[in-house]
Amino acid sequence: MAGRTVLIQSKAHLSIQDGMLSVRTDRGATTLPLEEIWVVIVESHQTTLTTACLSKLNDAGIGVMICGDDHMPNGLLLPIGAHSRHAAIVEDQLTMTKPLTKQLWKRVVRAKILNQAAVLDELGLPSGTVRAFASDVLSGDTSNREGAAASAYFQALIEHGTRRDSAYSSALDYGYGVLRAGIGRAAVGGGWLVSRGIHHHSVYNAFNLVDDLIEPFRPLVDLLVMTYHVTDPLTPQSKALLARVFEHVMVMDGKRCSCVQCIEVMFSSLRSAVLERNAGRLLLPRLDGLETVPIE
Template structure:
């Protein structure tokens, strides 16, 4: 697995010999040197981190996503490379030509798996069997394009049973959930770009003000991984540095996809590639979706997440 690198204190970042170099500000002392080829995502979680235009250019060339956090330490910006895939134009043509029936079928599959994973999360968190079955009933009722809005109905039921301290949007776990989703969103955006997708053009989401409509489609079946981590680890606001490092490891959680166990990071890559096949072959059955499997992490050798003091 590739590294997720978090910079959470004032540092100076530059690139030398195709490596990310991390230094103390106003000093020449090198604290760390990481090959760009080993990095998946960089998280800038301090407003006093200094970066150069040269660094951003080489990071883009290497296909690395960069997530920026605001003064309240919540993600507020994302930088991605452009046209990272050799077949970018061809893939975008297929994406723009996708038929409405196929679009509706793909969205129904995504939402059905999202709800199934929510039911599994509730079960793993000790939810009552009757509540788990109620969530699963919503998944079974999903129709083309989720035209009866089972996603919203399931979410209301799910979060009311899952979260122990308050509602989804105003409770003490709100910031934790949002931070974890942002980590996933960054990884999916980076991967979608590397696969040649136009991320502003969604399957279901279509806001003219959202540059990441496709990403907000693709994240849905992975959200329950964050939910499970936040509830099982009891991660509450205000988020500590340790909390954030824990949430950053969400991409190392093992899920089941295509009858194989793999970390979320790998599953996102397989998922994006399967979407390309589904669209090019006009067959929604080609789309491979993740199944929540618990909180087992990938092996220590592949769990490559670095935090910075």
């Protein structure tokens, strides 16, 4: 079953009771088992929850994303050392060689570019130029095929404006923020040191590894935004649509599964790649249309 994303958009009080998240509003209370929740997004500044509630969410391995006055993501709370083998995984992670990280990054960039081309295919737009960049990616992407492909991709995708300045920009940013929260949750839950990336290495970024591995998943957000024409101003309904990104199906190792499952398999395969010093063991998602996994 795909993990649930809990989106709080109006005044509410959150608490934990008997292993359940209770969301109480003026219209009544709703409860959900903690084991079913992937991420909690708190958008309303009229929402209240205690430190004890946050602690229980951490213990359950649930990511909590906070939004600012502009209702856009501005904070992320993740548990520390949630995996029982956290120390061992981090030790292996820190011993990764430069050639290995460069080969891993090459795979990530190729997967991202191919998924961008798949978005254009789904929307009936020319994709050949973007797809061609995938075959030219070098180890470590030293020739920056990622940047060149992104430039061509967004020129084809967005008719008026740019990635950073168009009617779609806020929707893309919101969707990427939700995706980042979920990948961060999976990374920490898997025992990874998220500040240590395979390509990103900013000392000011606590989520370098997350920002590496989010890349092949970004096109899923792009396809959602463009298919449903999610533009400014963002409505509660459009944010709810983007918050369901984890329920959408992607292809991993030839199998169709939810985005949540793809993220978990990706981190499991990264563990194998690190232990075996073999970048080819890293499995990454392939985009193939918009299909959701039903949640009961």
